[in-house]
Amino acid sequence: MLTFLVRRVVSALGTLLLSSVLVFLAVQALPGDVATQVLGRDATPDAVAALRKQMGLDQPAWERYGHWISGALHGDFGTSLVTTKPVGGEVAQYLGNSALIAVVTILFAVTGSLVLGIVAGLYRDRWPDHLISTVSLVGMSVPEFVVATVLVLAFSVTVPVLPAVVLYGPGAGTGQLLPAVWLPAASLAIVMAAYIVRMARTSVIDVMASEYVTTARLKGLSTWRVVTRHALPSALLPTLHVIALNVAWLVGGVAVVENVFNYPGIGKLMLSSVQNRDLPVIQAIALISAVVYVLCNLAADLGSMALNPKLRTRGGRIR
Amino acid sequence: MSPFQTETSHRTAPAAAGLPRRSLLTTAAAIGGALGGSALLSGCSGAASASPTRAVPTHGPAGRPDRGGTLRIARPPASDAETLDPASALSAYEYLGALYNRLVRIGPDGTVAPDLAESWEPDAKATTWTFRLRRGVTFHDGRAFTSADAAYTLRHILDTATASPQAPVLSPLVDPKRLRTPDAHTLVVPLKSPHAEFPSLLTHYNCYVVPDGSARSIGRTGIGTGPFRLESFAAAGPGRVTAYPDHWAGRPVLDAIDFYSVADMQARSNALLAGQVDLLSQTNLDFATARVIAASDRATIARAENAQWYVLPMLTTEKPFTDVRVRQAMKLAYDPEHILKAALQGAGTAGWDNPVPPNDPTHTAAHPAHDPEQARHLLKKAGHERLAVDLYTSSYDPIFTPMALAYQESAGRAGIRIRVKTAAADSYYTQIWMKKPLMATYWYTGRPVDQLLNQVFRGGSSYNETAWSDKEFDALLDRARRETDAGRRRELYGQAQTLVIERGGAITPMFADRLVGISRKVRGYAEHGFEFDYLRIGLKGA
Numbered sequence: 001m002l003t004f005l006v007r008r009v010v011s012a013l014g015t016l017l018l019s020s021v022l023v024f025l026a027v028q029a030l031p032g033d034v035a036t037q038v039l040g041r042d043a044t045p046d047a048v049a050a051l052r053k054q055m056g057l058d059q060p061a062w063e064r065y066g067h068w069i070s071g072a073l074h075g076d077f078g079t080s081l082v083t084t085k086p087v088g089g090e091v092a093q094y095l096g097n098s099a100l101i102a103v104v105t106i107l108f109a110v111t112g113s114l115v116l117g118i119v120a121g122l123y124r125d126r127w128p129d130h131l132i133s134t135v136s137l138v139g140m141s142v143p144e145f146v147v148a149t150v151l152v153l154a155f156s157v158t159v160p161v162l163p164a165v166v167l168y169g170p171g172a173g174t175g176q177l178l179p180a181v182w183l184p185a186a187s188l189a190i191v192m193a194a195y196i197v198r199m200a201r202t203s204v205i206d207v208m209a210s211e212y213v214t215t216a217r218l219k220g221l222s223t224w225r226v227v228t229r230h231a232l233p234s235a236l237l238p239t240l241h242v243i244a245l246n247v248a249w250l251v252g253g254v255a256v257v258e259n260v261f262n263y264p265g266i267g268k269l270m271l272s273s274v275q276n277r278d279l280p281v282i283q284a285i286a287l288i289s290a291v292v293y294v295l296c297n298l299a300a301d302l303g304s305m306a307l308n309p310k311l312r313t314r315g316g317r318i319r
Numbered sequence: 320m321s322p323f324q325t326e327t328s329h330r331t332a333p334a335a336a337g338l339p340r341r342s343l344l345t346t347a348a349a350i351g352g353a354l355g356g357s358a359l360l361s362g363c364s365g366a367a368s369a370s371p372t373r374a375v376p377t378h379g380p381a382g383r384p385d386r387g388g389t390l391r392i393a394r395p396p397a398s399d400a401e402t403l404d405p406a407s408a409l410s411a412y413e414y415l416g417a418l419y420n421r422l423v424r425i426g427p428d429g430t431v432a433p434d435l436a437e438s439w440e441p442d443a444k445a446t447t448w449t450f451r452l453r454r455g456v457t458f459h460d461g462r463a464f465t466s467a468d469a470a471y472t473l474r475h476i477l478d479t480a481t482a483s484p485q486a487p488v489l490s491p492l493v494d495p496k497r498l499r500t501p502d503a504h505t506l507v508v509p510l511k512s513p514h515a516e517f518p519s520l521l522t523h524y525n526c527y528v529v530p531d532g533s534a535r536s537i538g539r540t541g542i543g544t545g546p547f548r549l550e551s552f553a554a555a556g557p558g559r560v561t562a563y564p565d566h567w568a569g570r571p572v573l574d575a576i577d578f579y580s581v582a583d584m585q586a587r588s589n590a591l592l593a594g595q596v597d598l599l600s601q602t603n604l605d606f607a608t609a610r611v612i613a614a615s616d617r618a619t620i621a622r623a624e625n626a627q628w629y630v631l632p633m634l635t636t637e638k639p640f641t642d643v644r645v646r647q648a649m650k651l652a653y654d655p656e657h658i659l660k661a662a663l664q665g666a667g668t669a670g671w672d673n674p675v676p677p678n679d680p681t682h683t684a685a686h687p688a689h690d691p692e693q694a695r696h697l698l699k700k701a702g703h704e705r706l707a708v709d710l711y712t713s714s715y716d717p718i719f720t721p722m723a724l725a726y727q728e729s730a731g732r733a734g735i736r737i738r739v740k741t742a743a744a745d746s747y748y749t750q751i752w753m754k755k756p757l758m759a760t761y762w763y764t765g766r767p768v769d770q771l772l773n774q775v776f777r778g779g780s781s782y783n784e785t786a787w788s789d790k791e792f793d794a795l796l797d798r799a800r801r802e803t804d805a806g807r808r809r810e811l812y813g814q815a816q817t818l819v820i821e822r823g824g825a826i827t828p829m830f831a832d833r834l835v836g837i838s839r840k841v842r843g844y845a846e847h848g849f850e851f852d853y854l855r856i857g858l859k860g861a
Contacts, residue, residue: 030746031743031746031749031750032746032749032750036749080399082398082399082400083399083400083554084400149585149589152589152592152593156589156592156593157589157592157593157615160593160594163593163595164586164589164590164592164593164595165393165581165586165587165589165590165593165595167391167393167557167579167581167590167595167596168556168557169553169555169556169557169580170556171553171556259582259583259586260583260585260586260589261586262581262582262583262586262590268582272399272555272582274745275745276398276399278399
């Protein structure tokens with residue numbers, strides 16, 4: 001168990017380091033830099049060169065990378081090249097706003113889709129299964145901005161009960177943001193739920209056909225008890241990874257939805273930073289996304305272990 | 320959004336945000352499709368749909384506004400580093416006209432009109448200009464406006480630390496050390512060389528008047544003489560201005576204006592449809608979205624006529640466009656009326672390769688007719704009988720690609736093969752513009768003729784996107800500046816336009832109306848060029 005844990009943590013750190021290098025290189029490859037973007041069309045070559053020097057862009061890439069990564073290890077992500085504010089605080093503010101969406105989305109998507117997936121699995125090839133499977137297939141195929149647009153048309157334009165966009169800046173309070181959270185969360189939940197529903201359905205079908213469930217039934221246990229006590233934990237196992245991947249996607253990939261709703265979250269900050277070539281901000285967000293991604297996977301692995309007796313005992317005792 | 324893009328958002332080629340535009344076509348198409356009509360897509364295929372203009376009104380709602388109320392404007396943020404300093408390249412454009420005044424502005428008829436200057440006159444040779452300034456004007460902090468503020472504003476623009484986009488236009492003419500203020504209401508501007516149209520250069524929106532000595536604070540305080548005063552402002556965030564009761568031209572109709580920054584155009588349209596805002600600023604809606612908005616019972620469409628001109632600049636320093644015959648052939652080969660119909664659904668005016676707008680007093684209609692046969696003939700003479708060139712576009716603006724495809728089709732009839740290539744939107748103006756030999760772009764109208772021709776077409780100027788350099792043309796501009804007889808000067812500007820059409824590198828197919836989304840409650844909306852009437856705009860049932 002312990003060796004497994006250590007191995008997982010070491011590989012997680014390795015993933016983080018690798019992704020930080022890849023992100024750095026990818027950003028270097030973007031056409032144009034912050035100096036040209038900030039100074040605009042009227043800039044003389046001298047002015048661009050001066051600004052580059054001032055921003056330290058004239059130093060070799062590996063040197064800037066080293067400087068950045070050592071700062072990041074100390075919790076210092078540098079200052080934004082555009083707003084000249086510390087990156088850490090800025091990113092934290094946007095991240096907090098996104099977390100609000102994420103929490104609501106996860107609550108919606110995970111609980112809702114698990115229930116639907118289990119129902120579909122239990123009613124395999126009967127009408128509830130057909131209905132749920134078809135709807136989730138549609139949800140899977142439609143891009144999130146289309147879902148978002150349809151939701152806006154329905155709940156902001158036709159029946160105006162929820163705001164279509166967020167009009168406050170990043171400094172908005174939770175109270176101001178709360179009414180605006182539902183539509184983005186619903187858009188994300190719909191797209192995200194489809195995968196979980198299908199995964200949960202398959203797992204439930206597999207488990208219900210397995211020998212130990214048959215045995216449990218033969219022992220005379222009620223269907224409810226068989227499902228909750230025996231089938232569900234096993235069915236949840238493979239689903240956990242899908243959920244973890246989706247949660248990670250949620251943090252890194254909400255850009256499109258946040259943009260449609262003008263929601264001041266991390267995805268929107270990422271987009272404007274890429275457009276501005278604001279390197280320190282891009283790198284900080286990428287690193288945070290990588291951390292979340294790695295943590296989600298780690299959590300899923302540990303969760304699997306807790307649920308799977310075989311995995312639990314292989315590396316030694318857990319209790 | 321990048322400052323650069325901001326910079327382009329109102330001045331040159333507009334549009335605030337790279338990404339917003341990216342998602343725009345797809346989302347617009349999705350909505351258009353969902354509601355059963357996609358005029359944009361039919362535009363792309365080059366087939367103009369049957370009189371769709373009927374669906375989109377030509378004017379905003381008529382009638383008088385009620386006094387009071389708060390107007391909510393959604394605007395594309397200039398940059399995360401926005402400022403209220405009007406001279407800056409990163410200024411938050413929509414606030415400027417509400418907070419400040421200029422010495423002079425552009426009237427609806429295209430002529431220079433009084434603002435803080437009541438009158439102005441040159442000496443006999445147009446080398447020294449004297450401005451008589453309005454009396455009884457106060458800044459929002461109560462201080463009286465005097466000639467010292469006017470002189471300071473000019474010095475602030477010319478200060479290299481400000482890095483104002485208008486500095487390269489003014490610095491060859493104005494020496495900040497020689498400005499004189501003989502009394503509190505007179506400003507004397509001696510010029511380095513004669514210029515009979517000098518006041519027109521001060522109509523630019525970088526030239527709003529700020530208080531003497533305010534360079535360090537103006538970006539935050541926004542203290543001006545305008546009809547509204549600043550209550551709050553956040554860069555790339557929300558802000559609010561309230562009516563300034565002591566404004567010299569009277570109190571504005573509205574009590575306040577709330578500004579919200581919304582980067583994505585689709586999000587801006589949604590906010591309007593949902594009734595969260597009343598007006599979309601700096602947003603040229605594509606036709607499909609405009610029809611959706613016009614069909615709503617909450618919002619409608621108003622137009623800023625001929626608000627922008629579209630260009631396919633040919634780099635005259637790159638083959639095959641180094642040959643003037645090829646440039647002429649490229650212009651004769653296509654039909655501007657066809658492009659207007661296909662790309663804009665007719666919402667504009669054919670340009671006929673002249674960038675000076677039809678409503679400008681100096682506009683000259685001196686174009687040759689569309690002539691594909693003559694184009695073929697010229698190409699043959701130039702040795703480019705089977706001409707094939709790449710034309711770059713991007714989703715930066717919704718009209719670029721429809722325009723490129725319409726040009727491709729039209730010029731194809733003259734035997735010219737155009738390959739339309741789509742480039743990334745967010746680096747379009749740093750990697751494609753002025754670098755590729757042929758691409759699509761646009762500019763906002765509202766530039767006085769002298770600034771337009773000198774800034775965009777004069778040899779060596781920073782915005783000369785075709786790198787065209789013609790001594791005769793430059794000399795004409797110099798002569799026009801020195802010419803003190805207005806009729807004669809107009810003639811010279813006319814000749815200069817003829818040269819742009821005959822020899823220049825810019826294919827200018829059309830002027831486009833800007834389709835502006837407004838709430839059905841808005842009354843008194845008026846916008847032309849860079850002028851927006853903040854004083855009379857209001858709401859019905861406010």
